[in-house]
Amino acid sequence: MEQQEIEFKMTQSGSELEEDYGLLMKSMQVSVSKHLLDDAFTMIWANEFYYQLIGYPQEEYEELFHNRPDIYYQYHHYEEELIKISTAVVEAVNEGHSEYALITRMPVKGGAHRWVRMNGFFTQNVVKGCRISYTVITDVNDLVEMRLAQSITYNNIPGFVGKYLVKEHFHIKLLEANEQFASFLGLKDKSGSLDSIFQLNMEANREAIISQFSNIEKGEHIKFLAKMQNKEGNILWMQANGDCIDWVDGCPVYLVIYIDVTDVTELRQMQAKLETQAQQLRDALASAQKANSAKKDFLSRMSHEIRTPLNAIIGMTTIAAVHSSDTARVEDCLSKISYSSKHLLSIINDILDMSKIEEGKLTVDHKAFSLQQLMDSVTTIIYPQAAAKGVEFKETIQAVEEEEVIGDSMRVGQILINLLSNAVKFTPEGGAVTLKVRQTTDRKERMWLEFTVSDNGRGMSEEFLQHLYEPFEQEHERGINSGGTGLGMPITKNLVSLLEGTISVKSKVGKGTVFTVEIPFESVEKKRYLNYPSMDSLRVLVSDNDRDDCAYTSLLLKNLGIKAKEVFSGKDAVEEIRRTYKTKEEYDVCLIDWRMPDMDGIETTRQVRSIVGPDTLIIIITAYDYSSIEAEAWEAGANLFLAKPFFASSLYNSLLTATKPQRTSQDNSHFSTGNLLQGKKILLVEDNVLNLEIAVDLLEMAGAVVDCAQDGKEAVDYFVDKRGRECDVILMDIQMPVMDGYQAARIIRASDCANAQDIPIIAMTADAFQEDVAAALEAGMNAHIAKPFDTELLYNTLNKVLASGNTNVHV
Known part of the structure; x- marks a missing residue:
């Protein structure tokens, strides 16, 4: 029979042997590959399982990596593992070994890795000047990860952990211990059953352990009080709790967890402290998350708050530029820009003034x-x-x-x-x-x-x-x-x-x-409007489809002593004008709303003008921006525009335009500067060219004579020169190159110039906090004005400083 088997094997073809070899390799689930011992460890051949292990088909692997493991490992960013393998190979060759072995991570397609055992064998065969080696790779990923997880679990349990094999006749073997337990016992490794200190502890707890043998034999839960002692003689009383996790040759394997109960009071205090700390950490985390969320919400809200008036500023600036020849329109735009600017500044002040934000003030x-x-x-x-x-x-x-x-x-x-x-x-x-x-x-x-x-x-x-x-x-x-x-x-x-x-x-x-x-x-004290005789005799027609607005306008006119009639459509307004024109009871003024449903204000104006000619004053009233219809309204015959909602003053001024065209033009000065600034010599210290230009114009508008310096050093040089003797006041910026305003003020005050102690110095800066005001006064300045400054405040501050002499002025 044996002879027949030998003869059968001898008759097998090479292809059949190759097929048997392939089936054997496939059933073993082991990777076998052949390599050159060159710098790249170039692969000559690999079996099918190698490609299954790494997840790449053979064609794709060869196309991407050209059979070079060094390129493969670098592509997946596993250079450390490549160095580890190369070191093992080189050390084995240099030491004359015929093989090497190591456990390492092998990258696979998709960015993950597998733990493998790699065994290499060197041959004496040479190809292209390099020796040939064979590498056998075994997948041990599950085993390694299980051990890693077990190690992490053991070493993160807050206490002692031991795994024991319990045999008959009180023969207990320590299979494994976590780092805390091994350190306490002083074990050289984590399985120290033969260690004397371990045996000492087993004997010390013999009775307690034997009392649990009935449960141990059945693999049930055990619980006992253990007295544990280390080599230094330190003793801990531990509550031991164990459960059977496996059986080996009919003997149970127990995992036992020890809890220190040496001082129950201390334990409880510690537990309470840990719980308190845990709650504090949770509260701190919640507070941090809430603060972060609040910060984002606050910044988002403030972005909206800031952009709203900024949009008005940009829009009004554009309108003013388009209507630069229309003085009244530009003044209106500038007034709105001024208000929006102040609104924006108010928001910015609230954001930056942290004391107000934090204290809710x-x-x-x-x-x-x-x-x-x-x-x-x-x-x-x-x-x-x-x-x-x-x-x-x-x-x-x-x-x-x-x-x-x-x-x-x-x-x-x-x-x-x-x-x-x-x-x-x-x-x-x-x-x-x-x-x-x-x-x-x-x-x-x-x-x-x-x-x-x-x-x-x-x-x-x-x-x-x-x-x-x-x-x-x-x-x-x-x-x-x-x-x-x-x-x-x-x-x-x-x-x-x-x-x-x-x-x-x-x-x-x-x-x-x-x-x-x-x-x-x-x-405040009510303003009284002048009753011009010509205004008392005015007859006004009010045309507005909004009956409330119409009634309110009529009431304002009545309070001014003016007779008015109301109509609620453009068609009715035209009919009323036509009727009164025929009876010689013409209206002096027509107030016509722009947006009316049957006939809008422009068409109504056109028809009214065709009846009355040029004498009747026609005012378009609207709650909307009239820039889009302005040209068409002028062409239709409108004389003025009046924005709703209007008050008695705006209505009065519009009517006054018609009744008193010969009145003198109003003074363009918006600010009361008195006569204290007239002819006063002011040194303006400012490094920003645009700010310098604005301040110079405002000061010269008030009649002051202005000299300029662009940094603190220039200001000091100016003051110690003879020009400084003639200077009446210094407006000093703070943040400047070369020398800041604080330093310049101190040098001026310390100089031997005759007026060094008397000349008023006013800080003019964007640093607007209370600390900045105090810093300015401490440097020897008399007052502080925050940028962007209010023009009237600038004039008033200068007047107060000049009037009070060299004393600090509260602004």
Whole structure:
């Protein structure tokens, strides 16, 4: 029989042997490859399992890596493993060994790796001048990862961990211990059953262990108190808990975890401390996450707040440039730019003044301001937003008797802009947003104004209204995301409270929202308007399809002693003009609204002008930017434009244009400088060319004689020269090259010049914090003006300093 088998094998063909070899390699799941011992360890041949292991088909591997393992490892960023393999090969060759072995990570397709055992064998065969080697690679990934996981688990358990094989007759073998346990016992390695200290501990706990043998034999849970001692004689009482995790030759393998209970009180205190620390860490993490979120929300909100007035500034600048020849239009644009600039500066001050932000302290101004200017400024900011979205925006005034009040115009403007911006945002195209202002009954010697912001937009649910003023709350129902930060309404509510006012809201989903804000103001002395005889006799026709606006305009005219008649359409206005023209009862003035449904204001003006000729004054009144219709309106015969909502003063001035055309032009000076600056010599120290030009013009407008220096050193050189004896005051920038303003002021004060101690020095800088004011005074300056400075404040400060001599002035 054996002879027959030998004969059969001898008759097998080479292809059959190769097939058997391939089947054998495939069933063994082992990679076999043949390599040159050159620098690249070039692969000559590999079996099918090699390509299965790395995940690359043979054709792709050869095309990408040209059978060079060095390129393959570098491509996958496993240079460390390549060095490890190369070192093992070189050391084996240099030491005369015929083989090498190591466990390493082998990169595979997709960016992962497999743990493999690599065995290499060197032959004496030579190809291309290099010896030949064979490499056998075995996949041991599961085994290595299991051991790594086990090691990590053992060494991260807070206590001692040991794995034991328990045999009969109290024969216990320590298979493995975690690092804490091995360190305590002083074991040379983590399996130290023969170590004397281990045996000492087993004997010390014999009774406790034997008491658990009935459970151990059945592989059940064990629990006992153990006394553990190390080589230094330190003793710990440990609560031991063990479970059977395996069986070897019918004997259980137990994993035992020890917990130190040497001092239960200490343990409990430690546990409480750990729990406290854990809670503190959780709180700190939550606080950090909330702070980070709040910072992002705050910056996003401030970006919106800053860009809103900035958009108005840019827009008004563009309009002013287009209408540079129209003095009245440019003045109107500059007025709106001024307000928006101050609004922007107010926002920036709140952002930068960290003491106010951190302590929640915001100050309130009590200054006289014009309601007309406030309304114009709000319109300047909101109207472009509404127009861009296709939303109608309208402002109306009702029963407001006082045009100038005392209060904080910036805060009121911020409240209105926040509410109106939200109204525009949540109102779809074709909708309408309205701002109504009316004066309510005076209370406690203060007048109250009621601001109502209404829209017919998406509205809010009853549930959300309960959280409307909470920070970061937004309603995301019905698939709509506002894109905001949820800070606008809390800021608005706080500002209203700061001004001692009230805010209320009514809203229905799909119907719109109405906010009502009431704010108290102090009254100022009412202005009296001159009753010119020619104005007393004026007859005025008011044409406006909005009956409330029409009634309000008629009331203002009546208060001025002017007779007025109301009509509510362009067609009725033309018929009334035609009728009165025939009866010789002509109107002196026609106030015609631009937007009327049947016949707009331009067509009405054209037809009225064709009837009355050039004598009747026609004023187009509109709540919109009239730049787009201005040329057409002039051509139709309009004389003036009057923006709604208007107050008695603006209506009075417009009518005065018609009744007193011969009046002298108004003084262009907007600021009261007195006569203290006339002829005064001022040294202006400023390194920024544009700021220098602006300041020089403003000072020369007040009659001052200005010399300039561009840094602190030039200022000192100027002062110690004879020119310094004639100088009346120094305006000193702080942040300058060569020498800053503080240093320059100190040198001037320390000089032996006759007027070194007497000359007033005013800091003029963008550093506007209280610390900067103190630093300026400490350097010997008399006052501090923050940039960008208010022109009237600049004049007043100069006047005060010059009038008070060399004493500090509180600005």
